[in-house]
Amino acid sequence: xxxxxxxxxxxxxxxxxxxxxxFLQEQQAERAVEALAAYLPAxxxxxxxxxxxxxxxxxxxxxxxxxxxxxxxxxxxARLLGGSIEVDLSALTGESLPAYRSAxxxxxxxxxxxxxxLVFSGTSCTGGEASGLVFATGMRTELGRIAALSQRTxxxxxxxxxxxxxxxxxxxxxxxTAGLAFLPLGTLAAGLxxxxxxxxxxxxxxxxxxxxxxxxxxxxxxTGVRQLARQGAVVKRLSAVETLGSTTVIxxxxxxxxxxxxxxxxxxxxxxxxxxxxxDPSPAEVDPVTARLATSMVLASTAELDSGDPTEVAxxxxxxxxxxxxxxxxxxxxxxxxFHFDPRLRRMSVVDGNRRxxxxxxxxxxxxxxxxxxxxxxxxxxxxDDRAAWAELVRDWAGRGQRLLAVAAxxxxxxxxxxxxxxxxxRDLTLLGLVAMVDPPRPEVAxxxxxxxxxxxxxxxxxxxxxxxxxxxxxxxxxxxxxx
Numbered sequence: 001x002x003x004x005x006x007x008x009x010x011x012x013x014x015x016x017x018x019x020x021x022x023f024l025q026e027q028q029a030e031r032a033v034e035a036l037a038a039y040l041p042a043x044x045x046x047x048x049x050x051x052x053x054x055x056x057x058x059x060x061x062x063x064x065x066x067x068x069x070x071x072x073x074x075x076x077x078a079r080l081l082g083g084s085i086e087v088d089l090s091a092l093t094g095e096s097l098p099a100y101r102s103a104x105x106x107x108x109x110x111x112x113x114x115x116x117x118l119v120f121s122g123t124s125c126t127g128g129e130a131s132g133l134v135f136a137t138g139m140r141t142e143l144g145r146i147a148a149l150s151q152r153t154x155x156x157x158x159x160x161x162x163x164x165x166x167x168x169x170x171x172x173x174x175x176x177t178a179g180l181a182f183l184p185l186g187t188l189a190a191g192l193x194x195x196x197x198x199x200x201x202x203x204x205x206x207x208x209x210x211x212x213x214x215x216x217x218x219x220x221x222x223t224g225v226r227q228l229a230r231q232g233a234v235v236k237r238l239s240a241v242e243t244l245g246s247t248t249v250i251x252x253x254x255x256x257x258x259x260x261x262x263x264x265x266x267x268x269x270x271x272x273x274x275x276x277x278x279x280d281p282s283p284a285e286v287d288p289v290t291a292r293l294a295t296s297m298v299l300a301s302t303a304e305l306d307s308g309d310p311t312e313v314a315x316x317x318x319x320x321x322x323x324x325x326x327x328x329x330x331x332x333x334x335x336x337x338x339f340h341f342d343p344r345l346r347r348m349s350v351v352d353g354n355r356r357x358x359x360x361x362x363x364x365x366x367x368x369x370x371x372x373x374x375x376x377x378x379x380x381x382x383x384x385d386d387r388a389a390w391a392e393l394v395r396d397w398a399g400r401g402q403r404l405l406a407v408a409a410x411x412x413x414x415x416x417x418x419x420x421x422x423x424x425x426x427r428d429l430t431l432l433g434l435v436a437m438v439d440p441p442r443p444e445v446a447x448x449x450x451x452x453x454x455x456x457x458x459x460x461x462x463x464x465x466x467x468x469x470x471x472x473x474x475x476x477x478x479x480x481x482x483x484x
Contacts, residue, residue: 069129076134077141083130091122098126100340160242175208254463263437265318270433271375282321293433294324300358339422355412357425363394366406370431402436
């Protein structure tokens with residue numbers, strides 16, 4: 001039995017060290033998660049006793065009237081009573097573009113998150129000002145409901161934990177079998193006493209226990225955690241590091257994640273022909289149809305020349321290159337109606353000061369709304385052959401990895417009132433042209449994709465772009481083709 005006490009102490013120390021490593025790591029992760037609670041605002045603007053006042057967000061209750069302005073983070077779920085705002089819903093829906101919310105847009109169908117007169121906790125206001133009636137706070141909000149659902153999920157074993165458990169059972173079976181087998185062998189074959197054979201069997205059991213396995217695994221995972229922490233990742237459980245290493249499929253956003261979110265206009269197509277802005281970025285002469293398209297590109301946007309949504313900034317800059325006069329301040333003052341971008345309809349429209357409806361959006365959404373086509377000889381009817389030709393062009397350009405927008409317009413009739421609904425505005429349009437943009441990938445993406453492929457990981461890009469797959473690369477020349 002010599003050394004048994006020291007061995008037992010060593011085993012206990014190893015177990016305690018392993019537990020200490022895991023405990024300290026989870027404590028650090030918990031503190032990091034608690035720091036994320038600062039995502040919600042500490043204070044909010046509320047209307048009480050007929051006047052605005054700033055209160056702590058935790059003091060808000062259903063029935064309060066809150067005021068949300070540009071730059072504010074929303075701390076409750078509320079139904080708008082007046083005004084209109086643009087909100088960033090990416091924390092709840094993943095949608096990168098701001099969503100328009102107005103007290104006038106009452107919806108009776110669709111999901112709660114799609115209701116256009118509601119704002120939700122955890123989102124932020126990117127423009128405008130509105131007041132709203134609080135109907136949910138704390139864990140009763142949509143964000144709180146998501147948190148509650150995540151807490152109800154069971155804790156699944158990681159691949160590493162399952163493998164270690166299988167190895168531990170295998171070692172235990174081998175050790176116990178060896179110990180039990182030695183008892184009769186030691187007493188009958190070796191002539192040992194029962195006590196001596198029993199002590200030897202215990203020694204075999206202990207010898208088969210890999211004391212260094214747990215601390216080795218823990219230290220290896222802790223090293224991985226520290227490397228991830230240096231890159232801003234929060235790991236709550238050590239085993240999650242190995243789980244991350246077991247990844248076989250990665251689903252990723254495209255715009256702004258894989259790309260620079262900088263989309264210069266590279267090509268324009270109208271009934272008058274194609275215009276390649278890559279080879280000729282500032283053409284000296286522009287035909288009348290392209291000039292109309294450039295004007296509509298500016299009027300159908302809300303961005304400035306150097307600020308705003310990247311897609312709209314690209315359109316405004318392209319219009320300048322095409323010789324269009326850009327006075328965004330006058331444009332915004334003269335705008336009489338605006339129907340904000342709707343991610344379901346994938347289009348937006350405005351009514352300018354000249355009582356013309358200007359529309360831009362996904363070609364497959366705009367083409368069905370068009371009845372005429374702008375041409376050099378004047379507007380003409382959009383025939384079935386024209387529609388087929390434009391649809392084929394869309395598939396061709398989209399297959400080359402380009403982002404496409406169609407631009408259309410129509411004048412309001414002399415006696416036609418200003419449209420109150422977008423359905424009344426976005427009809428009987430004249431198709432002006434097709435605009436192609438390319439969002440260049442980030443410089444580090446190629447290496448990251450190559451490393452994923454080397455590791456056997458399949459990439460899935462989740463994007464709202466046209467569904468046409470990029471054309472395969474030509475066999476001649478070392479060109480880079482699609483990865484998936």
